[in-house]
Amino acid sequence: DVKVTQSSRYLVKRTGEKVFLECVQDMDHENMFWYRQDPGLGLRLIYFSYDVKMKEKGDIPEGYSVSREKKERFSLILESASTNQTSMYLCASRPLFILNTEAFFGQGTRLTVV
Amino acid sequence: SQQGEEDPQALSIQEGENATMNCSYKTSINNLQWYRQNSGRGLVHLILIRSNEREKHSGRLRVTLDTSKKSSSLLITASRAADTASYFCATAPLYNQGGKLIFGQGTELSVKP
Numbered sequence: 480d481v482k483v484t485q486s487s488r489y490l491v492k493r494t495g496e497k498v499f500l501e502c503v504q505d506m507d508h509e510n511m512f513w514y515r516q517d518p519g520l521g522l523r524l525i526y527f528s529y530d531v532k533m534k535e536k537g538d539i540p541e542g543y544s545v546s547r548e549k550k551e552r553f554s555l556i557l558e559s560a561s562t563n564q565t566s567m568y569l570c571a572s573r574p575l576f577i578l579n580t581e582a583f584f585g586q587g588t589r590l591t592v593v
Numbered sequence: 594s595q596q597g598e599e600d601p602q603a604l605s606i607q608e609g610e611n612a613t614m615n616c617s618y619k620t621s622i623n624n625l626q627w628y629r630q631n632s633g634r635g636l637v638h639l640i641l642i643r644s645n646e647r648e649k650h651s652g653r654l655r656v657t658l659d660t661s662k663k664s665s666s667l668l669i670t671a672s673r674a675a676d677t678a679s680y681f682c683a684t685a686p687l688y689n690q691g692g693k694l695i696f697g698q699g700t701e702l703s704v705k706p
Contacts, residue, residue, distance in 0.1 A: 510692040521698035529691045575692040584635035
């Protein structure tokens, strides 16, 4: 079974804190993604990566950065958390070189910034 | 900007009825995928249709794709209360573009027993 594991299900942080959201996959997938999900807005792509140390901006990268030091791990960093970053964060992975294949998602991290 | 737009945003039906959800997208694609999300959880893949396919079935699911209209529909037949969830379409852009998948806003389906 493919597994994508996010480090926390629920997280509460204070405004201005640096926040790390970790994601690990065990299927040797090249692609990893971070999405943010808000009611009525669906999933919006924050950043994605197709190789170690490679990163690409998605639709809403402002206020976020990412790190991919190892193939299986993709971290989302909120440099200085703000209340408008309160949201559900979803990590996903999929193979890069197999075009017609699905993505596998983690269980999500519900982040509250107070 | 979001590639996919689902319609309707919310759908409420009785058990046994069919549920149809639509998805429109903007650019050329390699494939289109449908996912399901139970409340507060991660997404689970349901079905993938390639750009050269017009229709695909999987159990009670039927997906159609019209690339000329840049639209797709997901039909769930004989719905059950357990089908209550949010459903999302996602597109894989042509030329792969680093492998990204672009999701829409989703349709919230409620199936009443």
